């Protein structure tokens with residue numbers, strides 16, 4: 001069994017996909033790759049969408065964001081060693097048997113980073129896919145291509161600021177001093193402001209376009225992190241008459257046919273971070289050295305930004321083991337996810353940490369406000385974030401997490 005691993009595999013019966021926990025062969029790292037034993041996996045919408053639409057077929061293993069320990073390295077690897085705990089990204093479902101809903105997976109040495117000491121593995125697992133998407137959407141020449149050197153002269157509208165991608169986009173844009181306008185539900189207004197948004201509006205407000213234009217009549221850049229049947233069209237109406245760019249999260253640019261005439265539409269595909277050809281549905285992206293270098297720059301810098309508190313990871317709701325993936329997927333389908341990410345923990349926490357976390361949760365649960373907002377599986381996150389805020393007095397953005405209002 002040494003060369004096999006447990007994985008959650010898509011099996012089709014009567015044309016319908018279902019999950020099956022199976023022993024399958026362990027993947028072998030290519031020269032630039034790391035073999036990683038996974039401890040935490042963050043769920044992304046693509047995991048659910050690809051499974052539900054049967055995009056990858058029988059034998060696929062989903063899961064893209066993960067944290068784990070390096071167990072083996074390819075012959076050209078210079079940036080990581082066996083035993084390192086790393087935060088990585090894999091395009092789950094692309095190759096049969098390779099994904100993060102699994103005991104082991106593969107990481108690219110440049111599109112991964114070592115887990116910073118002050119960040120919990122669960123929180124760190126929320127970073128790679130969403131932050132990578134945000135970064136490429138803002139700065140890739142094939143997306144918005146915003147000039148970072150222009151700092152506060154840039155204004156960007158982030159449609160869907162409380163989504164995982166939106167929260168990382170706001171924080172990255174804030175790092176470069178951009179003026180940031182965003183939309184989300186009123187319950188998340190304080191959160192997006194604490195991440196660096198200058199102005200926030202309710203996307204359901206019938207006057208949302210008018211309100212955005214009042215605060216920024218000269219809007220050039222829009223990143224639509226939602227990509228639904230209304231978001232791109234509505235957001236495009238806020239773009240200045242002289243013209244501007246809208247980047248959508250829908251790689252096939254769906255729902256952009258009716259954007260305003262002054263809007264040039266681009267699309268982000270996070271997989272261009274990897275130096276290889278990428279297919280999405282019927283479209284083929286040739287390898288992009290520029291996007292790969294750009295993404296590698298993010299992965300080089302992000303550990304320090306996380307350590308300093310300039311970038312705060314998403315809040316998490318932690319579930320135990322691969323058996324809970326079906327519940328996590330349902331939570332996504334039910335539209336319940338708002339400003340947090342589901343994380344699956346495969347390895348148990350060290351008993352002493354778990355004991356401390358439970359104790360803190362117990363004390364805090366007596367507080368009425370906390371009781372109201374308490375999400376059971378966030379106990380460890382709550383403990384860690386409270387502690388890190390006490391011990392560090394970082395000068396970065398106070399991006400509010402689920403527990404911020406508590407002592």
Ligand SMILES: NC(=O)c1ccc[n+]([C@@H]2O[C@H](COP(=O)([O-])OP(=O)(O)OC[C@H]3O[C@@H](n4cnc5c(N)ncnc54)[C@H](OP(=O)(O)O)[C@@H]3O)[C@@H](O)[C@H]2O)c1
Nearest residue numbers: 045133160162163164165184185203249268269270338339
């Ligand atoms: N092209 C790529 O490479 C790529 C990469 C990553 C993600 N994506 C896609 O990007 C989308 C976002 O991913 P994610 O992980 O960030 O999602 P997510 O965190 O699961 O999104 C949930 C959030 O969406 C917000 N939302 C829902 N409808 C909205 C609307 N009409 N207008 C504004 N906000 C709305 C909700 O805000 P409130 O709770 O405040 O209402 C909620 O916080 C997904 O469709 C995903 O497939 C694409």
